[in-house]
Amino acid sequence: MPQPSQQLNTAEDIERQFYEALNRGDLERLMDCWTQDEDPVCIPPGGDLITGATDIRRLFEALFANAKVSMKVTQTHRIEHDAHVIQTVLEAVDVATDDGPAIAEVIAVNVYAITSRGWRLQLHHASPGVMKPKMPSPQLSPSATIH
Amino acid sequence: MPQPSQQLNTAEDIERQFYEALNRGDLERLMDCWTQDEDPVCIPPGGDLITGATDIRRLFEALFANAKVSMKVTQTHRIEHDAHVIQTVLEAVDVATDDGPAIAEVIAVNVYAITSRGWRLQLHHASPGVMKPKMPSPQLSPSATIH
Numbered sequence: 001m002p003q004p005s006q007q008l009n010t011a012e013d014i015e016r017q018f019y020e021a022l023n024r025g026d027l028e029r030l031m032d033c034w035t036q037d038e039d040p041v042c043i044p045p046g047g048d049l050i051t052g053a054t055d056i057r058r059l060f061e062a063l064f065a066n067a068k069v070s071m072k073v074t075q076t077h078r079i080e081h082d083a084h085v086i087q088t089v090l091e092a093v094d095v096a097t098d099d100g101p102a103i104a105e106v107i108a109v110n111v112y113a114i115t116s117r118g119w120r121l122q123l124h125h126a127s128p129g130v131m132k133p134k135m136p137s138p139q140l141s142p143s144a145t146i147h
Numbered sequence: 148m149p150q151p152s153q154q155l156n157t158a159e160d161i162e163r164q165f166y167e168a169l170n171r172g173d174l175e176r177l178m179d180c181w182t183q184d185e186d187p188v189c190i191p192p193g194g195d196l197i198t199g200a201t202d203i204r205r206l207f208e209a210l211f212a213n214a215k216v217s218m219k220v221t222q223t224h225r226i227e228h229d230a231h232v233i234q235t236v237l238e239a240v241d242v243a244t245d246d247g248p249a250i251a252e253v254i255a256v257n258v259y260a261i262t263s264r265g266w267r268l269q270l271h272h273a274s275p276g277v278m279k280p281k282m283p284s285p286q287l288s289p290s291a292t293i294h
Binding site (some may be wrong): 003015038039041043045046048049051073077079081082083084088090107109111122123125126127128129 | 150183186188190192193195196198208223224226228229230231233235237254256260269270272273275276
């Protein structure tokens with residue numbers, strides 16, 4: 001059962017919820033991240049502009065029906081104002097290619113705004129980045145140091 | 148000589164200045180569009196995250212040294228708040244391909260914020276879109292109707 005999100009009060013909370021929901025394929029938790037005060041905006045990698053909760057829901061519904069999303073997200077830049085926060089992230093998305101598993105690096109800009117329900121996602125713009133072969137996990141010895 | 152821009156007081160003015168400067172290759176007018184209050188952010192099509200006026204200047208300096216930019220811009224969506232405006236635009240960029248002239252459609256998100264110098268560009272994120280062959284200009288007869 002989804003956790004209540006009314007108490008979430010930072011853009012970071014919503015960003016965490018957004019990417020957790022993406023990785024879990026949890027459509028309701030994902031849709032709860034978006035603003036309801038006005039039309040939210042979503043531009044998926046290589047895709048067209050999508051506006052409004054109904055069309056955004058349709059996009060992610062189709063995505064979850066067709067694929068299991070698996071990505072690691074790193075915040076790369078942040079701009080903070082009283083009523084909006086812009087967070088730029090690097091999404092390292094697991095993908096299958098003819099040459100085996102790979103990582104598609106996607107750059108995304110997420111704009112959050114204060115809404116009547118607290119901080120919510122107003123815009124998500126993800127652009128296709130670099131494709132890299134997935135390196136096997138290192139076999140760590142007890143003395144190994146991770147840099 | 149660049150026109151003084153201190154009196155510009157809308158995000159639309161800055162957006163117009165930004166794209167005019169791009170089409171004219173006018174680096175000073177282009178750089179005047181960006182916020183100086185904090186690090187501006189630029190993500191060019193297929194490129195990496197660039198932050199800070201110095202690196203953004205270097206990017207456009209290299210662009211202008213290598214190409215004459217020619218694009219038509221159409222605003223597709225707008226979100227307005229007291230202190231920030233998000234404008235989504237379709238950039239129809241003239242490009243040369245092996246098959247002749249073409250139009251590269253780029254989707255861009257521009258975030259403007261109120262700064263100490265009035266409205267300025269805080270973030271520009273352009274993602275590669277669709278490539279379309281450039282249609283020859285229609286030969287219009289006096290009775291032709293354009294839909």
